[in-house]
Amino acid sequence: MNHDAQASPADTAPEMSWFAWGDPDKATELDPGLRDLIARVLRTDPRAMPPVPEERVELPASRLDERLRAEFAGIVGTEHVRTDDPTRLRHSGGKSTPDLLARRAGEAVPAPDAVLFPADHDQVERLLALCSDEGVAVVPFGGGTSVVGGLTPLDGGLAAVVTMDLRRLNRLISLDRTSLTAVLEAGVRTPHAEAMLAEHGLTLGHMPQSYEYATIGGYAATRSSGQASAGYGRFEDMVVGMKAATPRGTLEAGGHPASAAGPDLRGLLVGSEGTLGVITEVAVRVRPRPEKVVDEAWSFPDHATGVDALRTLAQSDVRPTMARLSDETETFVNAALGGREAVPGCQAVLGFEGTEEEVEARARTVRATMEAVGGTLVGPDPVAHWRENRFNAPYLRDTLLSAGILAETLETAASWSDLLPLYRAVVAALTEALDDDESGVLVQCHVSHTYATGASLYFTVATGAGDDPAGRWGRAKRAASDAIVANGGTITHHHAVGTDHRPWMTRELGPLGAEVLRAAKAALDPRGVLNPGKLLPDA
Amino acid sequence: MNHDAQASPADTAPEMSWFAWGDPDKATELDPGLRDLIARVLRTDPRAMPPVPEERVELPASRLDERLRAEFAGIVGTEHVRTDDPTRLRHSGGKSTPDLLARRAGEAVPAPDAVLFPADHDQVERLLALCSDEGVAVVPFGGGTSVVGGLTPLDGGLAAVVTMDLRRLNRLISLDRTSLTAVLEAGVRTPHAEAMLAEHGLTLGHMPQSYEYATIGGYAATRSSGQASAGYGRFEDMVVGMKAATPRGTLEAGGHPASAAGPDLRGLLVGSEGTLGVITEVAVRVRPRPEKVVDEAWSFPDHATGVDALRTLAQSDVRPTMARLSDETETFVNAALGGREAVPGCQAVLGFEGTEEEVEARARTVRATMEAVGGTLVGPDPVAHWRENRFNAPYLRDTLLSAGILAETLETAASWSDLLPLYRAVVAALTEALDDDESGVLVQCHVSHTYATGASLYFTVATGAGDDPAGRWGRAKRAASDAIVANGGTITHHHAVGTDHRPWMTRELGPLGAEVLRAAKAALDPRGVLNPGKLLPDA
Structure with missing residues (x-):
């Protein structure tokens, strides 16, 4: 086997903001056009809702005593046991709207008693043995991008809780060019993984919206799905x-x-969200980097026609690498945000990646299919706009939040037969929950991932924050989740479970399924220190 | 959803022979040409080794008492609780060479104390609850095709053992033509499933060698893989x-x-071989029946070139539906069996299935790839011969066994990097174990299933039975299995574990992985009645 261990180039991604998504330098002001759109559609005026200054955020005091600190330091080194408030604050949760609302308000933000930075699998394993012996809860932390409460430092009734930040596990351990597999450590962020693979002409092809920060281990732990999943598969499909x-x-x-x-024990570890173990290495399938990318936007007279077109593609042998379809509302909003004239109906973006000749042949075949099912070719421009902005939606959410507008997403998947009734039910539930005296609501949706048997739906909701933003969003989220499971959808297609979807998990797994997972957990984590309060409902 | 429950056409497959594979009417005599080949290659003369007459087979007496029989009958009906010897004999194991050798010799054949024929999921569940309460072991039985000892009626130290034959669970429960999914009961055999799906223009596309007898539930329980897996996927890929x-x-x-x-709890149930539960229904992905099938045989100057060609195809975006490559020995034997002139090198069979235009385009692209990597187009004839005989190898094995020749198969999978060294190691181990004073040995192999990251190897071994056929084969099987795991192979790619591969499972899963499975089993089967002695090594 041609396995060559390889030194890792520096991972230079900036630390994420403590109260917002991503790089603080990328924060933007509210565009005047968008301000007008909001006022018109939401019947609410943007108002300033800034975060409190960092020094005003109230964190609980660390409960880590000197003995335990010395034990941790004995494993990872003194400088890799952190109890300072800035570090603890930046590990106090993920990036869901409830997470951000709590931190922006600065009141009683939960925080880990310490943040540990192990260097390798062996250190992780020694830390876990120690935490289990001492009864200390452990929250694994990759890119910090959870939007479902997966990183909240809950102690599960134990004496303390530590967050284990895996950023130092950032190596390409081996590469097998013949078999097209690579072993990556769990803390490698995607741009870093792609840079290391690109040196060998290879790519992973996993491009979720969290791409810039999320890690290989996080993808596996949460059953992530990337924007080009039609061609490259879900992350779990890449896990060898x-x-x-x-x-x-x-x-x-x-x-x-x-x-x-x-x-297949992969089925148990993938999606376990740190409750069964800390994933430290993942062997992934890799592919040659595409020689050519062809992008095309298509329009459809209505949503149902567009959904049928995507179904036809997903069920045929010749498919695009990426296929997304916006509903009428999102098509309108995308045109407005892109400065393009609004067109009636729905727009889809397709992308093709591969070798020169293969991509052209595939695009030709797909073009004929799309025309036969009622599509009209628009051209590459909307896809170019989408590609430029594909990772920016979370920044826009923060800008809106600072202007008193909640903008949050939720997602599901269902069979093609169930898809449109499910779509209508969720739109109705969100509208019913949020269209009130405080504000109107905008609900838009796209089909983001397609399979032969069904597809995912990705909803974006915007509404005025009102007087109790967290309560307001919580009611809407519950209504949408109930509508999802009542209409044949899964509670989550790619955001994972965390704390936010946990109440629906017994229904998702069945009571006996939940019991089996608890039995597996008891075998691996008898003291229950691994990410308590996440994923699995208590018996 | 357009789910239409549907009455089931009769499943008319004949009962399998008690001492051999398949339909007794299909048994064949030893071809004189093959007799000559054997004498020459194996340095042994065929001799008659017939099975004992059925009435001479010694079965242990049934231990089922009247009270328990009445309890079973109360659930499934009196006529569906069978304790007669012919029924018990036909459920006394599977179709491995050790299974057949034991039954053909007729001495102390293990047998279930009763055979139960439940009608539906509810009856299965009630039977399992009763067996658990009473401490009676349960062996689920689908098509009876196991070649790894998966059906041996071991009682695991319990008071009795029953075999649960699922043939009455034979309905197509629902079909969703929009989403291309079908829900089938576990006992449906493949030809029956295909007949029911064909009425709707659909196919499952799962064609293992056991096709004529094996069942939907058995495929799921054993992680089966069909001959067209390159196009249709493994059975686990079809399970929704x-x-x-x-x-x-x-x-x-x-x-x-x-x-x-x-x-993903599917990962736990798929491959559980009846140790965690009895699979009663499977929702599968289905596909439109292919409009066109194109077959092509290709030849390569040597094995390594052929393996590289199959790897190139498996790693490209345009692939055949079926791809198999015989090594030099198998290529020679296939030509001899097919009455064709032997050609040097290795031969591959490729198949393409799909729509008219799509198949032609795909075959053209693949042709160019094959020529570029050193292949020479042979034409469709060898593939036609292969298709005609694709389910017949087990019959030939029985013919050979009756002539005193052991002919058995074993299989594995490994990464492309490991494949050729693994191949050589297994050939050497089998040759070392079997080439002796009693007989020579013939070892042939084909790559039967390909993936982007690796492929399977399927070995066929022929050797004289000698004085102690079971001991002779047992030594060879152990040597081959040790060579497999020592050279990067999995202990089984699609035959499953049963009793035969169980000794290698702790190494395959790791001790902690085995412990997790035991914990899951304890949660679902606290008395340990489900298929004891299979799959999972004891702690």
Whole structure:
């Protein structure tokens, strides 16, 4: 095997803002056109809703005593055990709107008692054994991008809680060019992974909206799906093998191209969100970097026609690498944000990646399919605009939040048969919950990932924050989640469970399914120190 | 959803022979040409080794008492609780060479104390609850095609063991033509499933060698892979959702086209071989029946060039639906069996299925790829011969066994980097174990399933039975299995674990992985009645 361990180039992504998504230098002002649109559609005037200054944020005092600090330091080194408030604040949760509202208000923000920065699998495993012995809860932390409360430092009734930041696990451990697999450490962020793979002409092809910050381990732990999943697959489809540290030792899963040797333990680790172990290494399938990318936007007279077109593509043997379809509202808003004239109907963006000749042939075949099902070719421009802004929506959310506008997303997936009724039910539930005396509401949606058997729906909701923004959003989220599970949808297609979707998980897994997962957890984490309060409802 | 429950056409597959594979009417005599080939290659003369007459087979007496028989009958009806010897003999194991050798010799054949024929999920669940209460072991039985000892009626130290034959669970429960999914009961055999789907213009596309007998539930329970897996995927890739009965109640897994709602319980049920529950229903992805099939055989100057060609195809975006490559020995033997002139080098069979225009375009692209990597087009004839005989190898094995020749298969999968060294190691191990004073040995192999990251190897071994056929084969199987795991292979790519691969499973799963599975089993099957002695090594 041509496995070459390789030194890692520096990972230079900036630290994320403590109260907002991403790079603080990328924060933007509210565009006047958008201000007008909001006033008109939401019947509410933007108002300043700034975060409190960082020094006003109230964090609980660290409960880490000197003995335990010395034990941690003995494993990872003194400088890798942090209890200062800036570090604890930046590990006090993820990036959901409820997370951000709490931190921006600055009142009683939960915080880990310490943040640990292990260097490798062995240190992670020793830390977990120690935490289990001492009864200290552990929250694994990759890119910090959770939007479902997956990073909230809950102590689960234990004496303390530490967050384990995996950024130092950032190496490409090995690469097998013949078999097109790479072993990456869990803390590698996507741009860093792509840079290391690009040196060998390879790519992972995983491009979720969290791309700039999210990590390889986080993708595996949350069953992530990237924007080009039609061509590259979901992250779980890329996972050849995994290594996790648990309080009981090392658990490895998969590793062969295929096997019939009993149940697939990858199915247990993928999506376990740090409750069964800390994923430390992932062997992923990689691909040659595409020689050519062809982009095309298509329009459809209405949403149902567009959904049928995407279904036809997903069920055919010749498919695009990326396919997304906006509903009428999102098509209108996208045109307005892009400074383009609004057109009636719905717009889809398609992308094709591959070798020169193969991409052209594929695009030709798809073009014929799209025309046959009622599509009209628009051209590449809307896709170019989408590509430029594909990672920026979270920044816009922060800008809106500072202007007193809640803008949040939620998502699901269902069979093609259930998709449109589910779509209508969720739009109705969100509208019912949020269109009131305080504000109007805008609900837009796109089909973001397609499969032969169904697709995902990704909703964006904007409404005035009102007097109780957290309560307002909480009511809407519950109404939407109830509508999702009542109409054949999964509670989450790619955002994962965390704390926010936990109340719906017994229904999702069935009571016996939940019990099996609890039994697996008890075998790996007998003291229950791994990410308590996440994913699995208590019995 | 357009789910239409549908009455089931009769499943008319004949009962399998008690001492051989398949339909007794299809048994064949040894071809004189093959007799000559054997004498020459194996340095051994065929000799008659017939099975004992059925009435001479010694079965242990049934331990089922009248009270328990009445309890079973209360659930499934009196006529569906069978304790007669012919029924028990036909459920006394699977179709591995050790299974057949034992039954053909007729001495102390293990047998279930009763065979139960439940009609639906509810009856299965009630039977399991009763067996758990009474401490009776349960062996689920689909098509009876296991070649790894998965059906041996071991009682695991319990008071009795029953085999649960699922042939009455034979309905197409629902069909969603829009989403291209079908819900089939576990006992549906493949030709029956295909007949029901064909009425709607659909196909499953799963064609393993056991096709004529194997069942939908068995495929899921054993992580089966069909001959057209390059195009249709492994069976686990087709599973959208599953329903299983356990002693603790019903466990459902999956059901959505994709989800991030925690770990994927399908990963636990698929490959569980009846140790965690009895799979009763499977929702599968289906496809439109192909309009056109194009077959092409290709030849390569040597094995390594052929393997590189298959790797190039598996890693490209344009692939055949089926791709298999024989090594030099198998290429020679196939030509001899097919009455064709032997050509030097290795031969591959490729198949393309799809719509008229799509298939031609795909075959053209693949042709260019194959020529570029050193292949020479042979034409369709060898593929036609292969298709005609694709399900017949097990019959030939029985013919050979009756002539005193062991002919058995074993298989593995590994990364492309590991494939050729693994191949050489297994050939050497089998040759070392079997080439002796009693007989020579013939070892041939084909790459039967390809993936972007690796491929499977399927070995066929022929050797004289000698004085102790079971011991002779057992030594060779152990040597090959040790060579497989020592050289980066999985202990099984699609035959599953059963009793035969169980000794290698702790190494395959790791000790902690095995412990997690035991914990899951304890949650679902606290008395340990489900298929004891299979799959999972004891702690």
